[in-house]
Amino acid sequence: MKKLIFLLLLFPTIVLAQLRPGRYTIKLDANSKVMQFNATWNLILANGCENFSCTEQIFDVIAVPGMPKYFTIKNLKSNKYLTFSELQGTLSGISPAVKLEPLMAGTNKRFQQFYITTDKDVYYTIQPKVLTSRNEVFLGTQFRDVNTGGTAVLFDYKNRDYNPVEYDKTTNIIWVFTPVPLGTVSRTPVATPMVADRTLRSEPVIVAPPSANKIDIDFKTGADNLEMKPFQENVEIRILIRNKADAILLNSNKDQNWPNNSIKRVTVPLPADITVDDLREIHVYRNRKNGGTPTTTIFNIAEKDNWNVNKISATAKIKENGMLKTHRFNDFVSSEGITRPLFRFVYEGGDGSSEGQVFKGVLSSISASNPATPTPRTAVVNPIVKIETLTGGDDLRGGNDNLNILIRLKIRPVRNIALNNINAGRNWRNFTEKTTIKTITAAPFNFDDIEDIVLRHTGGGGIGADNWYLDKLKITLTIGGETRVLVDQVAAPIHYFTGDSRSKTFQIIR
Numbered sequence: 001m002k003k004l005i006f007l008l009l010l011f012p013t014i015v016l017a018q019l020r021p022g023r024y025t026i027k028l029d030a031n032s033k034v035m036q037f038n039a040t041w042n043l044i045l046a047n048g049c050e051n052f053s054c055t056e057q058i059f060d061v062i063a064v065p066g067m068p069k070y071f072t073i074k075n076l077k078s079n080k081y082l083t084f085s086e087l088q089g090t091l092s093g094i095s096p097a098v099k100l101e102p103l104m105a106g107t108n109k110r111f112q113q114f115y116i117t118t119d120k121d122v123y124y125t126i127q128p129k130v131l132t133s134r135n136e137v138f139l140g141t142q143f144r145d146v147n148t149g150g151t152a153v154l155f156d157y158k159n160r161d162y163n164p165v166e167y168d169k170t171t172n173i174i175w176v177f178t179p180v181p182l183g184t185v186s187r188t189p190v191a192t193p194m195v196a197d198r199t200l201r202s203e204p205v206i207v208a209p210p211s212a213n214k215i216d217i218d219f220k221t222g223a224d225n226l227e228m229k230p231f232q233e234n235v236e237i238r239i240l241i242r243n244k245a246d247a248i249l250l251n252s253n254k255d256q257n258w259p260n261n262s263i264k265r266v267t268v269p270l271p272a273d274i275t276v277d278d279l280r281e282i283h284v285y286r287n288r289k290n291g292g293t294p295t296t297t298i299f300n301i302a303e304k305d306n307w308n309v310n311k312i313s314a315t316a317k318i319k320e321n322g323m324l325k326t327h328r329f330n331d332f333v334s335s336e337g338i339t340r341p342l343f344r345f346v347y348e349g350g351d352g353s354s355e356g357q358v359f360k361g362v363l364s365s366i367s368a369s370n371p372a373t374p375t376p377r378t379a380v381v382n383p384i385v386k387i388e389t390l391t392g393g394d395d396l397r398g399g400n401d402n403l404n405i406l407i408r409l410k411i412r413p414v415r416n417i418a419l420n421n422i423n424a425g426r427n428w429r430n431f432t433e434k435t436t437i438k439t440i441t442a443a444p445f446n447f448d449d450i451e452d453i454v455l456r457h458t459g460g461g462g463i464g465a466d467n468w469y470l471d472k473l474k475i476t477l478t479i480g481g482e483t484r485v486l487v488d489q490v491a492a493p494i495h496y497f498t499g500d501s502r503s504k505t506f507q508i509i510r
Helices: 002-017 106-112
Strands: 022-028 034-038 042-046 059-063 070-075 081-083 099-101 114-120 123-128 137-140 154-157 175-179 214-221 236-241 247-249 263-269 279-285 307-320 323-329 343-345 358-362 365-369 384-391 403-409 417-419 433-439 450-457 468-479 482-497 503-506
Touching: 042 099, 081 106, 236 263, 247 263, 263 482, 279 307, 307 358, 384 403, 450 468, 450 482, 468 503, 482 503
Parallel strands: none
Antiparallel strands: 022 034, 022 059, 022 175, 034 042, 059 070, 070 081, 070 114, 081 099, 114 123, 123 137, 123 175, 137 154, 214 263, 214 307, 236 247, 236 279, 279 358, 307 323, 307 343, 323 365, 384 433, 384 468, 403 417, 403 450, 450 503, 468 482
């Protein structure tokens, strides 16, 4: 009898130690921040909403049949499931990024299954279902950001041999599951919840102020294009920021192919309260897709896509003291020159240095520009204009078909600056970059005098007329020792010059 009483007393503890399926908010124990769906970074930590009123912070935890302690986790707001992915080239074999995806089927189901366990009531760890016997990956946040709200939720690799100093520090991976009271939000019949104390209250969410900060990244593809494959992921970009969560942009190429020798611009939003020195590294990922298998052609060649990146350029715009400043970073190029690949993304293998699935580079700022007090017109002598272009999939013929540029000024009576025959009558072939520098010999003017800039193709119309794709345009002007970027655009194309559309007007950057 005594033994039976002991077991009855012990049984509730055993039940509580194993998570029950239900609807919860999931809170990091170290800082009481709640896991929240975020459209940009997928999952972040935020202050909890009052009365469980934010569906972004509510998750359905669903038991996996026949697998004790394994669950799927669905966010109520997005109606999508927490998903992990495998990534070659990392110590853990798991990508740090947490994704939210529709429910998967077949062998891919395991990428949405998580082992949730504890050694005491309400405190849990969450681990992805891996196929190895040793699992050292946990859902958490970067240890440096454990006391920071707004940080991204990601997978953390804890290994005694790899990181012995941080191995025993688990405050960034311990979660508290708080049941959502029945009737608080519209429920789905997935599980029976544990009824929580209705007197529990959390602080209201503190929403981060909108940020104009961003980093523009230009990718110059080389002689091997980026092509979408059903068994390979899209391009993922991570900007490592000092003392803050990484800025993550998934599907940077927006499901699009990037042709040989093209330039594509990707913009990554940045948090508000940073300086340029806080931007530490850029990481670019191209990984296998979960469960994807390449097909084989009749020539026994696997349809695996490889991608050459010849150059990566980055420019950040960061608000400092109320002014938006532009910071340019050193370009990433091969030591053998721009015509050689900086990095070759391959489906599998690689040395991790010049080819593989992950490129890593250190961001080094080289210049900053910002709106300044207008320079006196009398101080202006021989301004210098630099014009950088990329021709797209239709060349500029040359001869009688050339490029003229008109800088239109606000000065009255009307006084404009004409820069004709920029290509000097030469042919600009498909997917070639050209840089032209011109000295302006005109009456003095300053930056604020510029209205806009017009590009004109001098060709005519009809059969045999020349058409031209302009994929990149950057115009930089130097006046009295001060240099500003007037136009900086990348698209495919920015404009297609045809017989019906021979000119394009560009507003300058203020």
